[in-house]
Amino acid sequence: MTETRMAIRTAQSILATLARAEKIALLHQHSPALPDAGLAYFHTGAEAAHGVAWLGDATVFPQTVGLAASWDEDLLRRVGRAVGVEMRAKKAADPTVSLNVWAPVVNPLRHPLWGRNEEGFSEDSGLTASLATAYCEGLKGDSAEQWLTVPTLKHFLGYNNERDRNVTSSQLPPRVLHEYELPAYRLPVESGAAGAVMLSYNLVNGRPAHVSDLVAEHLRTWRNGETLAVVTDAGAPSSLFTAEKYFDDGASAYAAALRAGVDSFTDDGDDSAPSIAYLEEALDRGLISVADIDAAVLRLLTLRERTGEFEPDGGVYGSIPAEALLTSEHAALAREAARKSVVVLRNAASSVGISADAGPVLPLGDEPGAIAVIGSLGAHVLSDWYSGTLVHPVSIAEGIKERYGSVIAEEGLDLVALRSTRTNRYVGVPDGSAALTALAGSPGSAESLVLNDWGNGEYTLRSSVNGRFVSGESGYLRATSERVGGWVVQETFALHRSVEGSVALRHIASGKWVRVEEGTGSAVLVTGSEQDADRFALRTIRSGAEAARKAAASADVAVVVVGNDPHLGGRETIDRTTLDLPQSEQELIRVVREANPRTVLVIVSSYPYALGELAEVPSIVWSSHGGQELGRGVADVLSGDHEPSGRLPQTWWARDADLADILDYDIIGSRSTYHYSTAEPLYPLGHGLGYAAVEYESASYGDGVLAVSVRNAGGRDVHELVQVYGTSDLPGYPRRRLIAHARVSLKPGERTVVSIPVAEEKLAVFSPAAGRMLVEPGTYDLLIGRSAVDLPLAVALEVSGSGSPARTRGSWIRAELFDESVNALLVPETPLQGTAVTVADPALLRALLTYRGWGGDAPASVSVRIARSAGGLLRIVVPGPADTWREWGRASVAAGYAGDVEIPLAGGYDAMPAVVRLVIEGGVTVSELLVPAA
Numbered sequence: 001m002t003e004t005r006m007a008i009r010t011a012q013s014i015l016a017t018l019a020r021a022e023k024i025a026l027l028h029q030h031s032p033a034l035p036d037a038g039l040a041y042f043h044t045g046a047e048a049a050h051g052v053a054w055l056g057d058a059t060v061f062p063q064t065v066g067l068a069a070s071w072d073e074d075l076l077r078r079v080g081r082a083v084g085v086e087m088r089a090k091k092a093a094d095p096t097v098s099l100n101v102w103a104p105v106v107n108p109l110r111h112p113l114w115g116r117n118e119e120g121f122s123e124d125s126g127l128t129a130s131l132a133t134a135y136c137e138g139l140k141g142d143s144a145e146q147w148l149t150v151p152t153l154k155h156f157l158g159y160n161n162e163r164d165r166n167v168t169s170s171q172l173p174p175r176v177l178h179e180y181e182l183p184a185y186r187l188p189v190e191s192g193a194a195g196a197v198m199l200s201y202n203l204v205n206g207r208p209a210h211v212s213d214l215v216a217e218h219l220r221t222w223r224n225g226e227t228l229a230v231v232t233d234a235g236a237p238s239s240l241f242t243a244e245k246y247f248d249d250g251a252s253a254y255a256a257a258l259r260a261g262v263d264s265f266t267d268d269g270d271d272s273a274p275s276i277a278y279l280e281e282a283l284d285r286g287l288i289s290v291a292d293i294d295a296a297v298l299r300l301l302t303l304r305e306r307t308g309e310f311e312p313d314g315g316v317y318g319s320i321p322a323e324a325l326l327t328s329e330h331a332a333l334a335r336e337a338a339r340k341s342v343v344v345l346r347n348a349a350s351s352v353g354i355s356a357d358a359g360p361v362l363p364l365g366d367e368p369g370a371i372a373v374i375g376s377l378g379a380h381v382l383s384d385w386y387s388g389t390l391v392h393p394v395s396i397a398e399g400i401k402e403r404y405g406s407v408i409a410e411e412g413l414d415l416v417a418l419r420s421t422r423t424n425r426y427v428g429v430p431d432g433s434a435a436l437t438a439l440a441g442s443p444g445s446a447e448s449l450v451l452n453d454w455g456n457g458e459y460t461l462r463s464s465v466n467g468r469f470v471s472g473e474s475g476y477l478r479a480t481s482e483r484v485g486g487w488v489v490q491e492t493f494a495l496h497r498s499v500e501g502s503v504a505l506r507h508i509a510s511g512k513w514v515r516v517e518e519g520t521g522s523a524v525l526v527t528g529s530e531q532d533a534d535r536f537a538l539r540t541i542r543s544g545a546e547a548a549r550k551a552a553a554s555a556d557v558a559v560v561v562v563g564n565d566p567h568l569g570g571r572e573t574i575d576r577t578t579l580d581l582p583q584s585e586q587e588l589i590r591v592v593r594e595a596n597p598r599t600v601l602v603i604v605s606s607y608p609y610a611l612g613e614l615a616e617v618p619s620i621v622w623s624s625h626g627g628q629e630l631g632r633g634v635a636d637v638l639s640g641d642h643e644p645s646g647r648l649p650q651t652w653w654a655r656d657a658d659l660a661d662i663l664d665y666d667i668i669g670s671r672s673t674y675h676y677s678t679a680e681p682l683y684p685l686g687h688g689l690g691y692a693a694v695e696y697e698s699a700s701y702g703d704g705v706l707a708v709s710v711r712n713a714g715g716r717d718v719h720e721l722v723q724v725y726g727t728s729d730l731p732g733y734p735r736r737r738l739i740a741h742a743r744v745s746l747k748p749g750e751r752t753v754v755s756i757p758v759a760e761e762k763l764a765v766f767s768p769a770a771g772r773m774l775v776e777p778g779t780y781d782l783l784i785g786r787s788a789v790d791l792p793l794a795v796a797l798e799v800s801g802s803g804s805p806a807r808t809r810g811s812w813i814r815a816e817l818f819d820e821s822v823n824a825l826l827v828p829e830t831p832l833q834g835t836a837v838t839v840a841d842p843a844l845l846r847a848l849l850t851y852r853g854w855g856g857d858a859p860a861s862v863s864v865r866i867a868r869s870a871g872g873l874l875r876i877v878v879p880g881p882a883d884t885w886r887e888w889g890r891a892s893v894a895a896g897y898a899g900d901v902e903i904p905l906a907g908g909y910d911a912m913p914a915v916v917r918l919v920i921e922g923g924v925t926v927s928e929l930l931v932p933a934a
Contacts, residue, residue, distance in 0.1 A: 009310040011301035014039070015294060023290075023297045024279045027258075028265055028272035029231070031300075041096060042304060044196075044231050044264045048101040048139065048149070049119055049386040050079075050627065052086045055097065058388030059086060059330040059628065063566075063606060064104060066341035066624025068121040068649035069688075071721055071741060073134035079337055080138020082330045084148035088320035099147075099307040100196060100229070101139055105154045106132045106184040107200075109650045110673060111662045113576040115162040118384055118566060118606030118624065123650035123673055123685055124738045125180050126762075129187035136193035146316040147195065147306040153185055155200035155233060156219065157209055161662050162575045166239045169203035170665040171826055174817055175732075178766035178773055180667060180675075182218060189222050195303055196229040199262065201236055205826035205835050208246050210236050211253075213833050215261035229303045231264040232257065237275065238267050246831070250278040255287035256832055263296040326391055331629065338626040338633025343646035344689040345603075346620040361557060361598050361619045363640025363691050364404075369556025372408035373397040374548045374592055375585075376452055377561045377604045379411050381630050382483070384566030384606065390628050396561055396602065399631025403639050408555055412548035412588050415464060416451045417443035418536040420516045421502055427516075427523055427536070429463045429479045436470060436477040436523040438516045448541055454568045455582025458492045458508060460484060472507040477514065477523035484567050492568065495538075496530055504533040545591050552595035559638070560592040563604035566625055570607060579610035579656055589614055602634065608652035608683075615682060622648075640691060645719040645743075647688035651788070654682040668732075669821070674788045675734040685738070686787035692718040694746065699784050699793040706756045706795065708784050712746035720744050722754050725783045725791060726763050730776055732819070733765065736788055758782065760799060767804040768817040769853040776803040806855045810933030812865065815849065815918070815926045822848040824920075829867045829927045836867040836927040839920055847920040854916055856934025858909035862889065864901045864918070865928040871895035872922020876903055878913040885917060893924045 014037055015023075025032050026039075033041040047053035050061045061067065061079050070076070084101075091097040105119040108128050114120075121128040132153070141148030158170030158181055172181060188194040197219060200209045207213070210232055219225050240246050240253035247253040254265065254275065265275045282288045308315015347360045364371070373379070373396055381393035394402070401407040418427040418438075425438040428447035440447050449470070450462040461470040463479035471481045473490040484491045488509050496504040505514035512525035513533030526532055552558040562585040570576035580586075593599045600619040603609060604626070611620075623646075626633050636642040651674050653659060658679035660670035667673045674685045692714025699708045712718050721743055725736040739762045744754050763780055764773040777800050785791035807813070815837045816826060824847040825840035839847045862876055872893050877885040889905040912934070920926060 009038070011298055011305045014301055014310070015298050018297070020290065023293050024276055024283075025272065026297050026300055027263070027279060027293070028267070028275045030270045030272050032272075038310070040309075043096070043098050044100045044229070044300075045102045045152075045266065046087060046098040046100065047386050048083050048087060048103040049105065051083055051388045052090055053386045053388050055090050056389050057326060057391045058090075059326055059334055060383060060388050060390050060393075061334050061337050062341045062626040062630075063118045063384060063624040064121055065109070065118050065606065065649060066626055067135075067337060068127070068131050069343055069624065069646040070337065070340040071127070071647050071649070072340060072743070073130055075337060075340060076131050076134040077138040078333060080135040081141065081148070082138070082333055084139045084141060085320060086325050086330070087149050088317055089322050089324040092320060093322040099149045099309075100152060100303055101149045102152045102154060102198060103139070104132045104135050104151065106188065107155060107159050108180060108184050110160045110665065110667060111659065112579065112608045112650065112653065113570070113659065113662050114160045115570040115575045116572050117570065119386065121649060125184040126738055127649065128184045132184070133188045133191050133193050136188050137191075140193055140195070141317060143316045146308040148317050150195035150229070150303050150306055151193065152196035152198050152231060153188055153194050154198040156185060156197050157181055157200060157212070157214060158204045158665055159200035159202050159209075160665070161202070162573050163662070166201040166236065166243050167203070168663055169206050172204055173666055173668070173821065173826065174768060175668055175766045176666055185219070186222055189219065189224055189228065192224050194228070195306060196231060198231050198233055199236065201233055201239065203244070205828070207828045207831070208240055208244055210240060210262060211246070211256045211260045211832055213260065220261060227299060227302055229263050229299045230261050232262055232266045234266045236267075237265050250274070251281035251285060251287060254278040255282035258282070258288050258292055258296060260832070263299045334627055335629035335632050335636075338623070338629040339636045339642055340645050341623055341626055342634055342637040342644060343622045343648055343687070344637070344644040345622055345683055345687065346615070346618065347689050347691070348618045361600055362638060364557060364638050365640055368404070370406075370408060370554065371400055371404060371557045371559060372410060372551040372555035372596075373400055373559045373561065374410045374412050374551055375561035375588060376411045376413055377563050378559065378602070379409055381628065382565055382625055383485070384625060385485075385487070385572055387627075393628045394631035396559070396604075396631045396634050399633070399635035400559065400638070402632065403635045403641070408551050410547050410551035411450070411544065413544040414451045414540050415448050415542035415544070417447045417539045417541055418449065419539065421535045421537055423516055423521070425516070425521060429465050431465070434466065434468065434478045434480045436479065437521040438523060439521045443539065443541060453582060453584035454492070454565055455584065456569055456577065457494050458568050459495055460491050461493065472510060472512070472525050475525050477525070484565050486567070489567050498535065501537070502535040503538050504530050504535055506530075506533070545587065548588055549591050549595045552592040552599070555596060556598065558592050558596040558599045559602055560589055560599060561602045561604060562589060564606055566606050575662060576607065579608065579653060579659075581609050581611065581614070586614060589617065593617060600638065604630070608650060610653060610655050610682060643717055643719050644688065644690050645721070647686050647721050647787070648683055649685070651681045651685050652683040654680060675737055678735070681789065684787045684789040686721065686723045687790070688721070690718040690720065692716040692748070694718055694720045694786070696785055696792045697751070699782070699795050701758065701782060701795045701797055704757060704759060706740070706758045706782060706784070708754045708756065708793065709751065710744060710746070710754060711751040712748055715748050717748070718746050720746065721786070722756065723785060723787065724756060724758060725788060726780055727783060728763070728778060728780045730778045736783065738788070739763070739782065763799065768819050768851070769804045769807050771817060774804065775799055775801065777801045804853055807851060807853045807931070809856060809931045812928040812930045815928055818849040819852045820850040824849055827925060834927060836925045837920070838925040839922070845921060849918040849920070850915065851918070852915050854912045854914055854931065856912050858912050859905060859932045859934075861905055861932070862903045863930040864903060864926055865930075866893055866898055866901055867925040867927040869893045869895055869897045869925065870923025872920065872924035874901060874903055874924060874926070875919040875921070876905065877917045877919055879915055893922075895923070
């Protein structure tokens with residue numbers, strides 16, 4: 001390295017020394033070392049959703065949705081800091097580890113069937129933003145000079161489905177975009193806590209997110225937005241011209257993405273050659289300029305500079321050693337996080353088999369008697385795709401045993417044997433071998449397999465000899481897996497039952513069938529159909545239900561633990577199909593409850609469930625997959641050693657029918673999420689019980705502060721979460737919206753006044769007429785209480801001001817800025833810029849776009865700008881009596897036409913009606929409209 005280049009240690013000055021080929025090479029996720037420029041090998045992306053992931057042993061905290069259940073920004077900040085320190089420790093051990101962490105996920109949890117529900121914070125975008133900002137602040141560190149790590153917000157924008165995720169388009173009308181989607185990103189960016197953003201696989205309003213004009217229009221215009229590094233999701237650049245077919249070739253796709261704001265391309269794994277070739281071709285064809293490349297490279301070098309990479313000693317955080325990993329402090333923090341993530345959903349006295357004065361089962365107290373923990377999730381701690389490797393995990397059974405000295409642990413799973421009806425030999429795992437072979441004439445311990453029904457037709461088999469799951473990855477069945485996992489799960493099977501009761505086994509990942517190999521007796525996977533599979537008689541050696549019943553009946557308290565495996569049923573690439581618990585889990589709960597009325601139902605899951613009549617179990621508790629300290633965290637709450645403080649970060653709906661279609665992103669039009677839905681939830685947003693009752697006595701508002709008087713009416717300390725929701729009778733306002741929240745701790749009998757700042761701008765909605773968020777004048781109610789439904793107090797708030805202006809006349813306005821719509825589809829105006837409107841479902845013949853807020857004299861005509869046309873009709877209609885509409889004017893649009901169309905208006909109106917509706921019929925796509933000046 002030359003002396004001159006050695007002295008250059010800023011992003012800007014390093015950029016000035018780079019050759020064209022060097023700059024382009026830096027645009028791939030895996031950037032090569034450039035010794036002459038003093039640049040080491042670098043790659044964007046290290047996973048850190050709830051701990052360091054994919055890099056081996058690390059402290060594992062609760063899943064993100066579990067962390068969010070704490071509603072505790074300080075906790076999230078401390079967890080983020082711990083994760084950042086452990087990432088630095090990993091880098092100290094391996095210099096190739098990236099300090100650009102791909103976390104957190106800030107997509108609001110719009111739909112509970114989304115497979116990646118576990119990765120998000122909350123159904124409420126404001127709560128998502130505040131918790132994500134706190135987590136980012138921890139990951140960033142507290143130095144004013146440099147960053148501990150550089151957090152990356154995922155995934156911009158409108159991403160809540162896994163089915164066809166890279167080809168489906170999320171419809172985001174302006175109100176939904178501005179009120180629900182963008183706020184989750186804006187606070188972390190404008191606070192300076194986030195340094196990067198990842199784009200999403202899907203399309204938004206018909207345009208791929210990776211070439212969306214929303215990046216330039218919003219992300220880049222926010223405070224701190226210009227320096228954000230924008231990265232692609234894995235494989236998304238290629239999808240632009242393969243799956244999405246939005247571009248003809250790779251050079252065009254890469255050029256469009258770069259010009260839209262992408263700085264780093266994650267494509268083809270660690271092989272950067274294809275990406276470099278596309279960018280080189282794009283530059284040679286004039287699709288991009290050197291200035292476009294320089295802007296992207298500068299942002300990436302700035303990201304690296306922020307971490308102290310260009311400092312000789314590694315900067316402020318460069319001295320963090322490899323030993324700063326799995327510390328006792330981090331373990332204690334993981335336990336605190338697990339405890340604060342536990343939500344008590346129900347805690348009532350049982351009406352069956354217990355005296356009326358016995359009271360609720362929880363808290364267990366110091367002497368609950370014998371405790372049985374029943375269910376496979378009570379005996380195991382499971383990790384998800386974005387978890388680190390668990391070290392010394394503590395299960396719920398172990399946590400309760402640690403607290404009380406003993407526990408009756410029972411998985412409640414069937415122990416079965418499989419006999420090939422063709423060979424009359426039982427499949428087993430002989431001592432010293434992991435391979436499954438059908439050689440035994442009768443079943444012994446080697447032939448005993450633990451069968452687990454995970455629902456949705458997915459089963460796992462586990463050897464009772466070595467405790468390993470049966471995998472089909474090698475093409476032969478082998479009991480080798482310590483857990484269910486992997487990008488493609490290899491440990492699940494479907495059982496195809498015949499009328500006579502035998503089963504054929506299909507390996508779900510490969511689609512192949514299980515057959516016993518001639519000669520060796522090995523269980524092998526074969527292609528073909530069910531007719532090519534061996535059939536097996538499935539003998540139940542030990543009934544899991546009966547074992548569960550006996551365990552429950554022998555105990556004073558039964559804790560039945562159900563939920564999901566994070567790799568099955570719902571996860572990245574797989575959306576759930578129902579809110580219901582698997583039937584096998586439902587039956588396990590019933591068996592336990594019938595055997596012991598003092599039953600506590602513990603749900604450990606990545607997402608909400610509908611419980612039906614099982615919601616009547618007297619004591620119900622939820623935790624996400626809580627990481628290494630799950631068992632201790634749950635035991636801390638069940639015992640009552642710590643007061644429950646967790647609250648639900650999203651609604652638990654009562655039934656599938658309460659949900660909109662998972663692909664319907666228009667929460668206003670579909671009346672979905674707690675903001676708009678009129679369905680009665682099973683448990684609302686913010687719900688969670690303590691072990692003492694809190695009374696809400698009074699509330700008042702003045703000078704931007706809400707004062708709420710609360711009293712602990714119970715005999716124990718309590719940690720209450722006071723929640724404030726806004727509502728109004730103003731047209732189109734949400735039924736309720738979370739405005740603020742505050743924690744308060746109360747001693748028995750204590751009364752206090754909680755002061756909660758409430759800024760009026762929190763009541764803002766998007767004004768289509770103004771094109772921005774604003775607070776409309778009128779009366780608002782601040783609703784105060786324990787959840788989005790339990791709101792005993794209300795304070796009226798009068799807001800003055802001008803509100804939305806009159807609609808602009810004499811200038812073109814965007815057609816998408818409607819107040820309401822019916823059967824309207826938002827589509828690209830041009831491939832890369834603008835949004836237009838057309839008919840969504842041709843079978844419904846027309847789209848209706850309603851525009852409010854007009855004034856002035858009646859015009860003689862209205863002009864409409866046509867982006868493209870397959871032929872159709874435009875009509876202007878205005879309100880008539882009794883909710884009717886009268887036609888005011890019409891104009892035909894020829895097929896193939898693009899340009900302006902003037903719609904003459906009939907006479908009879910002296911003034912412009914306040915409400916006007918544009919009706920689009922046929923294949924006309926409209927981008928703008930113009931009402932002449934009054």
